[in-house]
Amino acid sequence: MNVIPAWREGVTGRGVVVTILDDGLETDHPDLIANYDPMASYDVNSHDSDPQPRYDMIDSNRHGKRCAGVVAATANNSLCAVGVAYGASVGGVRMMDGDVTDAVEARSLSLNPQHVDIYNASWGPDDDGKTVDGPGELATRAFIEGVTKGRNGKGSIFVWASGNGGREHDNCNCDGYTNSIWTLSISSATERGEVPWYSEICSSTLAATYSSGAINEKQVNSLNFRSFLLYKS
Ligand SMILES: [Ca+2]
């Protein structure tokens, strides 16, 4: 990702607060605990302040932790990975592990907007190649409030995944979250710089970054730490 020259200039994400709107976040993960920010975290699904994921046998709620690690896993601790912005503070909003209603989305998108700088989301309409949908009334209001009043008036930053419906020929232009003027829509590239099988190609995409490729290419790889311990035992 050509990120090392940025680190050398001292740009590590220090002073920046990111929250991951997803299926939860392992707050005590050994590679996240140092950068974990409770003020950037909430559990919308269970109405409490702890976004710890719900564990099951197939570790289905690992995506939020995975995103948080890519952003802000701790550097130089001889553990796991290094986040692109390893100096950033990171929190998680648990909101995918239940019905994702307009109210759930709005609550997540408006968490502590004077503290959180960047909201990272990878959800939206079904990636089935036939659903055209976008944010409802409450989520739309949350976007507008965020970009006009968040970050003390500088505007909240909403980063959006462009979608995983490539196999179904889904098109991210038909996704009202990625094509919104209030979000930055980010696509992915394989380690060889090619379009991955799941990727959706559309004009609302602002940038692309490396992510998992095909089975014989590099993947973003992770388990929840507690699940990892379970598998090892
Ligand atoms: Ca909880």
Ligand SMILES: [Ca+2]
């Ligand atoms: Ca690490």
Ligand SMILES: [Ca+2]
């Ligand atoms: Ca899609």
